[in-house]
Each structure stands twice: as C-alpha cells, then as structure tokens.
Amino acid sequence: MDVQPASKETEPWDSEPFIMTKKGDSYFGRGTTDDKGPALAALYGARAAVDANLPVNIRFLWEFEEEIGSPNFEQIITKARRSLTTDSVVVSDTVWVSRERPANSAGLRGLLGFLLTLETATTDTHSGEVGGAARNPIGELMKLVCDLYDPNTGKIKIKGFYDDVIPPTKQELSDWSNSGFTVKAFKKAHKLKLMRSENSLEVMKRIWGAPTMEIHGVAGGYQGPGLKSIVPPRAEVKASCRLVARQDPKKIARLIEQAVKERNPDVKVSFESMAPAFLTSVEGPLPEALKRAVKFAFKRDPVFVRDGGTIGAMTSIEKVLQCPVFFLGLSLPEHGYHAPNENFDWQQASGGMVAFAKYFEEISKLPR
Numbered sequence: 001m002d003v004q005p006a007s008k009e010t011e012p013w014d015s016e017p018f019i020m021t022k023k024g025d026s027y028f029g030r031g032t033t034d035d036k037g038p039a040l041a042a043l044y045g046a047r048a049a050v051d052a053n054l055p056v057n058i059r060f061l062w063e064f065e066e067e068i069g070s071p072n073f074e075q076i077i078t079k080a081r082r083s084l085t086t087d088s089v090v091v092s093d094t095v096w097v098s099r100e101r102p103a104n105s106a107g108l109r110g111l112l113g114f115l116l117t118l119e120t121a122t123t124d125t126h127s128g129e130v131g132g133a134a135r136n137p138i139g140e141l142m143k144l145v146c147d148l149y150d151p152n153t154g155k156i157k158i159k160g161f162y163d164d165v166i167p168p169t170k171q172e173l174s175d176w177s178n179s180g181f182t183v184k185a186f187k188k189a190h191k192l193k194l195m196r197s198e199n200s201l202e203v204m205k206r207i208w209g210a211p212t213m214e215i216h217g218v219a220g221g222y223q224g225p226g227l228k229s230i231v232p233p234r235a236e237v238k239a240s241c242r243l244v245a246r247q248d249p250k251k252i253a254r255l256i257e258q259a260v261k262e263r264n265p266d267v268k269v270s271f272e273s274m275a276p277a278f279l280t281s282v283e284g285p286l287p288e289a290l291k292r293a294v295k296f297a298f299k300r301d302p303v304f305v306r307d308g309g310t311i312g313a314m315t316s317i318e319k320v321l322q323c324p325v326f327f328l329g330l331s332l333p334e335h336g337y338h339a340p341n342e343n344f345d346w347q348q349a350s351g352g353m354v355a356f357a358k359y360f361e362e363i364s365k366l367p368r
C-alpha cells in the first residue's frame with residue numbers, strides 16, 4: 001500500500017521490511033513513518049474527538065498513490081468534489097527538522113523537469129578528420145547550461161525567472177532559525193561532502209525558500225574506458241527546476257524555452273513533469289489552532305518550516321476543494337523516510353494522536 005519499494009536482499013535492513021517489527025518503543029518496517037504511523041495517529045485522534053462528542057465533522061481521504069506521483073488523485077477528487085466539501089484540510093505527512101522541536105510544514109516546492117537535446121550529425125565522426133569544423137553537441141550543451149544558470153552559485157540567469165517568487169516572511173525566517181536545523185546534521189543525513197553554503201539559515205533559504213535549476217545527467221559521446229577520439233553526433237542534458245510559490249510552471253517553461261532559443265536555437269527542449277509549489281498561511285485562526293494543539297501534545301512550541309520536495313496532491317486539494325490545507329507532521333529525520341530500517345516511534349505516535357484530537361477540539365471552537 002503506497003510505500004517506497006524495499007528489499008532485504010539489496011538494502012541493509014535489520015528486519016523484514018514488510019513485517020512490522022517492534023523493538024523497544026520503535027516500530028520498524030516499510031511505510032511505518034511514511035505514512036502509515038502518522039495516518040493512524042490522525043485516525044485515532046479523530047476517534048477520540050468523535051468519542052468526546054466534539055461538534056466537528058471529520059472526513060478521511062486516503063491517497064494511496066502518493067509515492068507514484070498521485071496520477072489519479074485530482075481527477076477522483078474533482079469527481080467527488082461535492083461529497084468532499086469542507087472548511088479546511090489537515091494532512092498527516094512531512095518530517096520535523098529535529099526531535100527537539102515540533103515542526104509543521106507550511107510549504108512545498110514545485111517541479112519542472114526538462115530535457116535539452118542537440119543533434120549535429122547522424123553518426124560518430126573522427127576528430128582528426130572533422131574536428132575543428134564539426135560542431136560538438138556535448139560542449140554546446142555544457143555552455144548552454146552555464147548560460148542558463150551559474151553552477152557555482154546556483155543562480156538562474158533566465159530573465160524573469162525570479163519575478164513571481166514570494167520570499168519567506170520575517171516570522172518564517174525566525175521560525176526556521178528556531179527549528180533545530182544544523183548544517184552538520186544536514187550534511188550527515190544526506191552524506192554531503194561539499195556545499196554551496198555552510199550557514200544554517202542560508203541553507204534553509206536555499207532548500208525551502210528558493211527555486212533551483214539542477215542538472216541530473218548528461219548523455220552522449222564515448223562513455224567506455226580510456227579515450228576514443230570521436231566527435232559525438234548527439235547529446236542530451238537531463239535537468240529540472242524546483243519552483244517556489246507563486247512561480248507558475250507553465251510560465252517558467254515558456255521562459256526556459258525562450259532562453260534556450262536565444263542562446264542556442266538548434267537545441268530542442270522537451271518538458272517531462274510539471275507541478276506547482278504549495279504554500280499555506282502561517283498566520284490566522286487555523287494555524288494558531290494547529291500550534292496550540294501541537295504544543296499541548298508535545299509540550300514545546302512548534303515552528304512552521306517548509307519542505308524542499310514536491311507533493312502534487314497538496315495543490316490538487318487546494319485547487320479542487322478551494323479551502324486552506326495544513327500539515328500536522330509527525331515523522332523525524334531518524335525515522336528513515338524512503339530508507340532502510342524505516343521506523344516510527346511511540347513518542348511520535350502517542351503525541352500525534354493527542355495533537356490531532358486537540359486540533360479537532362480547537363477548530364470545533366472556531367466560528368464557522
């Protein structure tokens with residue numbers, strides 16, 4: 001059910017990934033923290049709210065295709081829109097930055113994937129015979145990439161690319177500073193050796209609050225051992241942009257197309273995937289209720305952070321149901337999202353049930 005693949009044969013699991021194994025206060029198995037544990041915490045929290053006769057109507061919407069990009073979700077909720085009408089949505093997903101500080105995600109980045117291809121011949125040619133006169137598609141694509149963005153700083157050089165970006169607010173930046181994020185833990189968790197910045201706030205701004213361009217792969221030319229003196233006929237760059245609110249993926253796609261055309265008109269651009277960023281409000285009665293509920297459950301003031309990834313279903317919910325959407329996340333970095341030995345623990349499970357129940361009580365007291 002909607003989890004990442006797992007295999008004890010090829011990955012270092014200490015227990016069978018598809019048999020839940022309890023060790024002390026932790027539950028090991030694929031999907032325990034992403035997202036069965038948090039989803040069950042929401043279910044039991046709702047059960048407590050119903051048992052307490054709270055004047056609040058709760059409906060559950062289970063999305064079981066999130067890990068494959070929610071291909072049917074928007075169509076299905078559009079069809080069922082009437083029966084799903086609601087004042088607000090709370091989602092049992094996302095990860096705290098550190099166990100010491102409860103964190104709710106208030107934003108996700110969007111995604112725009114694209115391929116750049118250039119064909120200058122129909123076959124490999126001899127660099128001694130044609131070199132100097134023949135065009136080299138790999139070199140030209142590398143130059144094009146560097147004309148589109150600066151690989152050292154990450155800054156995108158396309159006109160208008162940053163126009164619609166909403167920078168994080170002062171309150172958000174202060175929350176981020178108090179989230180428990182450290183560059184040291186971040187580097188360790190992701191096995192990074194060299195970074196563009198070693199400053200915590202700067203890193204958070206880069207991964208949560210700013211758009212990116214990333215080169216995922218370059219294909220073409222001779223890839224075998226040693227050297228082969230050819231001029232390759234064709235090359236391809238696999239790239240994508242992470243987008244932030246309120247960048248429109250379609251507009252950004254047009255800007256990229258235009259920028260490529262101006263810089264190297266022989267290069268073809270094709271777009272692969274498109275999802276807008278998601279941003280929820282961190283001020284107002286509902287976020288305040290969420291903060292009170294999380295503080296009640298975990299005895300610590302929560303912060304609003306963001307998540308650098310993309311969950312397409314969030315924008316679908318917002319678009320189709322036309323209501324505010326919030327996260328009440330319970331997973332921790334050490335729970336191993338998408339990794340071997342994925343686990344969830346009783347502290348987060350029990351706190352989570354209380355947080356959801358309290359949140360339902362808090363919103364039942366709000367004026368309609």
Ligand SMILES: [Zn+2]
Binds near residue numbers: 004034067
């Ligand atoms: Zn996942």
